[in-house]
Amino acid sequence: MGEHSAVRVLVVDDDPLVRSGLRLMLGGAPEVEVVGEAADGGEVAARVAAHAPDVVLMDVRMPGVDGLAATEALRRDERAPEVLVLTTFHSDDFVLRALRAGAAGYVLKDTPPADIVAAVLRVAAGEPVLSPAVLRRLIARATVDGAGPGPGSRAARARERLGSLGEREREVALAVGRGRSNAEIAAELFMGVPTVKTHVSRILTKLDLNNRVQIALLVHDAESAP
Incomplete structure (x- = not known):
């Protein structure tokens, strides 16, 4: 376009x-x-x-x-x-x-x-x-879909996948999960917007995800159970 x-x-x-x-x-x-x-x-x-x-x-x-x-x-x-x-x-x-x-x-x-x-x-x-508030409501409706505790649960799998990221990548992923824009993430983490975009691209590649929404879903899955 x-x-x-x-x-x-x-x-x-x-x-x-x-x-x-x-x-x-x-x-x-x-x-x-x-x-x-x-x-x-x-x-x-x-x-x-x-x-x-x-x-x-x-x-x-x-x-x-x-x-x-x-x-x-x-x-x-x-x-x-x-x-x-x-x-x-x-x-x-x-x-x-x-x-x-x-x-x-x-x-x-x-x-x-x-x-x-x-x-x-x-x-x-x-x-x-997708607003963070709506995303949380959707996740709450899906808690029966493997979000309970245990090694095979959706939450445990999500935490394991996030654990494969580097420290800065994980910080960026968590910020995406809070609904932050690239500019907001850059300001919060004291990095340039191009650097944020690079981290997001690497996260998508490492975790085999499609877009930012799926990063946010993964973060919320990881936070959805004790």
């Missing part, structure tokens, strides 16, 4: 009225261009190949291939577009799984239009759309 180009968006939702509404809403923002639509997760790969979007605005629950499976399939490709999940208050469990699969964040379907546009732009710029 060029410096002055509009963010290219693919809208994925099984409801044609929702797709139409999102296209109309996003089309009113000069920074955004809706380049295509898909009615099911199974259509996403072909639509991405055809339209080369920067961001896929992905519904979670669809009757064929759901948004989770589509996100997992997309994010296996290093050149994949960012995925911003659409959801409701009743699908936090699906959203958490989508974030683990590589989605950069989520918006609720009743989010004000201006906020959805802002979320698309943030995701396109590489910023996760």
Whole structure:
């Protein structure tokens, strides 16, 4: 995407009225261009190949291939577009799984239009759309999924993985887990923003993670049990 180009968006939702509404809403923002639509997760790969979007605005629950499976399939490709999940208050469990699969964040379907546009732009710029408070709520809902004590638990595995990082990398990872931006991390840890970016890249590579959201999830997993 060029410096002055509009963010290219693919809208994925099984409801044609929702797709139409999102296209109309996003089309009113000069920074955004809706380049295509898909009615099911199974259509996403072909639509991405055809339209080369920067961001896929992905519904979670669809009757064929759901948004989770589509996100997992997309994010296996290093050149994949960012995925911003659409959801409701009743699908936090699906959203958490989508974030683990590589989605950069989520918006609720009743989010004000201006906020959805802002979320698309943030995701396109590489910023996760996920507040620490919401992330903690999602983690709390998933504590039954292996977060208890014990060597095989999600928490224990997360601590072990974080333990493989160098001291500065671990400090940066913890700051990412608190929802800090690169600039905020640089100020807190007395390092330059390029250095922070280098540390984040190394963390992603060492831990085989997809994006900053997954770093934050790992940190919160590590802190989720005694």
